[in-house]
């Protein structure tokens with residue numbers, strides 16, 4: 001049964017795309033059939049981190065020139081990838097109709113997917129919220145800054161109050177160490193649960209590391225180029241944790257049916 005996961009944050013620049021790429025590769029290494037979908041239309045950059053040069057993008061599918069199957073780019077690990085339409089101004093303000101078209105196209109691939117990883121745009125915009133609502137589980141990327149807490153809270157609140165999303169996975173990125181990461185998660189959970197009746201599940205941390213920045217410059221994801229490194233292990237642990245975390249139990253149109261857990 002296919003499971004959909006959106007990597008999101010509220011705040012920009014906290015490491016969503018890098019997390020989505022390495023999470024997708026880690027799930028693939030665990031033997032899953034994975035599709036990474038770059039939903040950051042207009043600012044798409046997952047293909048850059050992945051070191052992939054896609055021939056087709058969501059833009060082609062939305063224009064009706066190719067089928068959804070033809071949007072899938074193969075990569076050497078077996079991970080499949082749907083590239084966003086970088087620089088296409090018509091996609092910057094992707095309307096609801098186009099979002100639904102992407103959703104129904106991808107849902108037709110359900111039988112060939114174990115995990116769909118959606119790299120979401122920053123903010124709590126309609127587009128970011130649309131994808132949080134359309135997945136079984138949203139993974140919130142938090143960093144230890146008040147702005148990250150505030151923006152993540154705004155996103156979680158909107159998803160819960162507007163669409164009844166019940167459960168979120170939360171990771172801490174760019175952490176100093178495991179202990180402070182968990183302390184930061186606990187702070188965020190305590191504030192959030194004071195006001196909202198939701199469940200936040202801690203799924204791990206990734207340390208602040210210059211190696212990650214370098215891997216992005218070199219267009220070689222750490223989970224591929226240094227598979228035995230502690231950083232790659234951190235993404236593998238994250239993948240294993242995400243596989244076990246309870247899904248949200250909200251209504252609404254989702255990528256896949258029947259993945260409730």
Ligand SMILES: Nc1ncnc2c1ncn2[C@@H]1O[C@H](COP(=O)(O)OP(=O)(O)OP(=O)(O)O)[C@@H](O)[C@H]1O
Pocket residue numbers: 009011012013014015016017018019040121122173174175206207208209210212213214216
């Ligand atoms: N654990 C980390 N340690 C050090 N640098 C990191 C880490 N994670 C991400 N970065 C750096 O943070 C920057 C932003 O990462 P990324 O593009 O993945 O964020 P994003 O949340 O997707 O941004 P946007 O909101 O613009 O889509 C990158 O330049 C990357 O090098």
Ligand SMILES: [Mg+2]
Pocket residue numbers: 016017018040119120
């Ligand atoms: Mg991004």
